[in-house]
Amino acid sequence: MHSILKTSLAALVAAGVTASSVAADGHSLSGELNIISDMSNPAPRAVMEGMAADFDALHPELEVNLTIVDREAWKTQIRNALGANPPDVVNWYAANRMRPYVDAGLFADISDLWAEPAFDALASTKGAMTLDGAQWGVPYTYYQWGVYYRKDIFDQYGLSEPTNWEEEMANCQVLLDNGVKCYTIGTKFLWTAGGWFDYINSRTNGYDFHVSLASGEVEWTDPRVRETFANWRQLIDMGAFIDDHQTYSWQEALPFMVNGEAASYLMGNFAVAAMRDGGLTDEQLDFYQFPVINPDVDFAEDAPTDTFHIPSGAQNMDAAKEFLRFVTSADVQTEINSGSGLGQLPVNANASIDDDKFLAEGFDMLSNNAGGGIMQFFDRDFDAEMASVGMEGLQEFMVFPDNLDDILMRLEETRQRIYN
Amino acid sequence: MFPTPLAKTSRTWQISYQVLLPFALIVWLLPLIAVANFSIKPEADFVNGNYWGLPSSFEAFSNYGKVFFESNMPRYLINSLFITIPTVIGAVALSCMAGFALGVYKFKSNLPIFFIFIAGNFVPFQILMVPVRDLTVSMNLYDTKTGLVLFHIAFQTGFCTLFMRNFIRALPFPLIEAARVEGISEWRIFLFVVLPLMKPALAALAVLIFTFIWNDYFWAVVLTQGPDAQPVTAGITEFNSQFRAAYHLMSAGSIVAALPPVVMFFLMQKHFIAGLTLGAVK
Numbered sequence: 001m002h003s004i005l006k007t008s009l010a011a012l013v014a015a016g017v018t019a020s021s022v023a024a025d026g027h028s029l030s031g032e033l034n035i036i037s038d039m040s041n042p043a044p045r046a047v048m049e050g051m052a053a054d055f056d057a058l059h060p061e062l063e064v065n066l067t068i069v070d071r072e073a074w075k076t077q078i079r080n081a082l083g084a085n086p087p088d089v090v091n092w093y094a095a096n097r098m099r100p101y102v103d104a105g106l107f108a109d110i111s112d113l114w115a116e117p118a119f120d121a122l123a124s125t126k127g128a129m130t131l132d133g134a135q136w137g138v139p140y141t142y143y144q145w146g147v148y149y150r151k152d153i154f155d156q157y158g159l160s161e162p163t164n165w166e167e168e169m170a171n172c173q174v175l176l177d178n179g180v181k182c183y184t185i186g187t188k189f190l191w192t193a194g195g196w197f198d199y200i201n202s203r204t205n206g207y208d209f210h211v212s213l214a215s216g217e218v219e220w221t222d223p224r225v226r227e228t229f230a231n232w233r234q235l236i237d238m239g240a241f242i243d244d245h246q247t248y249s250w251q252e253a254l255p256f257m258v259n260g261e262a263a264s265y266l267m268g269n270f271a272v273a274a275m276r277d278g279g280l281t282d283e284q285l286d287f288y289q290f291p292v293i294n295p296d297v298d299f300a301e302d303a304p305t306d307t308f309h310i311p312s313g314a315q316n317m318d319a320a321k322e323f324l325r326f327v328t329s330a331d332v333q334t335e336i337n338s339g340s341g342l343g344q345l346p347v348n349a350n351a352s353i354d355d356d357k358f359l360a361e362g363f364d365m366l367s368n369n370a371g372g373g374i375m376q377f378f379d380r381d382f383d384a385e386m387a388s389v390g391m392e393g394l395q396e397f398m399v400f401p402d403n404l405d406d407i408l409m410r411l412e413e414t415r416q417r418i419y420n
Numbered sequence: 421m422f423p424t425p426l427a428k429t430s431r432t433w434q435i436s437y438q439v440l441l442p443f444a445l446i447v448w449l450l451p452l453i454a455v456a457n458f459s460i461k462p463e464a465d466f467v468n469g470n471y472w473g474l475p476s477s478f479e480a481f482s483n484y485g486k487v488f489f490e491s492n493m494p495r496y497l498i499n500s501l502f503i504t505i506p507t508v509i510g511a512v513a514l515s516c517m518a519g520f521a522l523g524v525y526k527f528k529s530n531l532p533i534f535f536i537f538i539a540g541n542f543v544p545f546q547i548l549m550v551p552v553r554d555l556t557v558s559m560n561l562y563d564t565k566t567g568l569v570l571f572h573i574a575f576q577t578g579f580c581t582l583f584m585r586n587f588i589r590a591l592p593f594p595l596i597e598a599a600r601v602e603g604i605s606e607w608r609i610f611l612f613v614v615l616p617l618m619k620p621a622l623a624a625l626a627v628l629i630f631t632f633i634w635n636d637y638f639w640a641v642v643l644t645q646g647p648d649a650q651p652v653t654a655g656i657t658e659f660n661s662q663f664r665a666a667y668h669l670m671s672a673g674s675i676v677a678a679l680p681p682v683v684m685f686f687l688m689q690k691h692f693i694a695g696l697t698l699g700a701v702k
Binding site: 041044069070071073249251252254255256258259268270273274275277278279 | 664
């Protein structure tokens with residue numbers, strides 16, 4: 001894989017079409033480039049090591065030092081690492097997750113990079129990388145969310161992919177009448193309910209409203225939020241979700257779909273690999289974008305994005321920026337997101353993707369049909385504490401929808417405590 | 421007080437006992453049976469919801485092969501050895517000497533010191549989590565095997581000293597007096613008179629501490645991270661990938677991790693039980 005990447009890069013550098021040609025023409029980079037990465041799982045680790053080696057090979061004067069930290073551990077270590085003796089490049093996440101480090105002045109403002117023409121190809125996530133009107137990092141991978149469904153079951157009952165809420169509910173009623181649950185879900189670890197809220201809220205009230213709610217500008221008791229829950233409740237009252245979902249993890253909810261007891265799953269694209277392992281073929285499995293609820297608002301999609309940032313204390317700013325140009329270039333993004341690498345979606349719209357129908361549909365959806373904006377998922381968009389209280393509330397709502405007033409009051413109290 | 425021996429009970433009770441026993445045994449062992457079963461299942465069984473049934477295909481070789489050849493598991497096992505063995509040696513050596521001093525010499529602060537050792541056993545170790553972590557960080561021992569070993573030795577020595585002191589107390593004191601009359605130095609008395617007599621206690625304690633430390637999860641998670649220093653108990657979580665938990669590999673890994681203490685137990689069964697009851701009856 002490395003050699004392919006190197007060859008393709010060499011070709012591109014020769015053709016002078018990569019963004020890096022700007023610096024390559026001007027002056028060569030020298031000194032050290034220290035990278036701390038959290039890509040610690042086996043496949044991402046190989047990708048990161050490959051990228052660092054290739055970048056090192058491209059810049060003979062530059063010494064690239066890569067440190068890989070356990071992904072979970074990095075979530076607590078990052079603050080230390082950014083404060084004392086900071087590296088030049090670090091991994092992190094988009095949207096509100098950047099907030100603490102932006103507010104503390106630990107991430108460097110890289111709006112000048114985003115102003116370069118090559119970055120127009122990353123427009124889909126520009127909003128997610130923007131805080132306080134400036135950009136603080138670059139994306140290298142993301143994956144789509146959406147409804148994965150059993151096409152064979154849909155065909156059996158003569159159903160087609162719904163495009164609006166009425167069709168969605170009509171499909172669901174047919175399935176329920178035939179003893180099949182519409183959706184499987186496992187809310188034991190709460191976050192899966194966050195996906196449902198993201199979609200119903202953004203389809204009901206739009207991306208901008210969703211973002212305002214996430215940043216604490218709107219009260220949880222607002223009638224628009226209640227409308228979201230009212231829409232959600234229609235499905236709950238129908239019995240659309242599998243029973244006792246609060247006792248399953250997302251993986252433990254898979255058998256319902258694989259065994260045909262439930263027809264669809266609102267989930268991230270990582271679920272596909274698991275479903276294929278469970279024996280579902282690509283003929284049985286298909287994908288559709290979450291349907292329209294309010295025709296006046298544009299599609300907003302959940303696509304959690306992983307990112308690179310430059311600490312404000314970086315020693316080798318030139319090399320760090322050049323590395324960010326490198327990882328966002330179409331060819332590098334194509335290579336690292338391929339099936340042999342991360343197996344996810346490149347953010348660069350000019351990148352190409354593997355021959356996989358779910359990746360193809362997702363890439364098309366996120367690049368062309370997510371005009372509302374890209375959400376980063378409930379627990380990344382909302383403040384961390386708000387998200388944890390919030391997701392508990394969402395789970396409770398799914399099990400006891402009558403408690404809604406109580407839940408909203410509780411979330412509102414939390415919002416006031418956190419954001420004021 | 422004591423249950424009536426089974427042979428003396430009525431025939432009906434004997435039969436129902438014999439029927440109930442295997443049943444209770446299976447219920448009791450169910451978690452272990454499940455883990456053993458999981459470890460030979462293919463991943464597909466977990467996606468299909470086939471948790472308790474027979475494996476749809478026999479994957480023991482592939483699962484255990486992955487554990488040994490495609491993960492950091494061997495590394496974690498070696499770490500466990502490098503943490504457990506020095507701890508056993510350190511804790512046992514220190515507690516022999518401390519136990520000898522407390523058991524043989526009469527000095528004013530003997531009892532208070534002994535009580536301090538005992539009191540240490542009553543401290544719930546969880547409350548030490550934050551200070552110990554800070555201590556290891558400031559001593560540059562965080563995320564090192566040395567840090568873990570030093571802490572384990574310090575913490576286990578309390579229990580070991582209690583054990584050793586009581587054992588030495590029970591030895592016939594005239595033996596030591598006789599050696600003193602011969603003019604043998606105290607150090608040599610410890611080495612050549614007392615230590616050989618302590619062999620059963622040493623073996624029992626070593627086996628006990630080995631199991632304690634090998635099975636430690638709490639401190640492994642608090643004081644170390646990553647394959648450079650973490651022991652196998654904490655390393656098993658590596659089979660959780662970013663999105664999915666590989667239950668089949670985790671089960672296989674757990675069984676591999678549990679084997680050394682089990683083997684140790686069967687090899688040293690006699691000493692293990694002696695360790696639990698030593699000093700219980702005068």
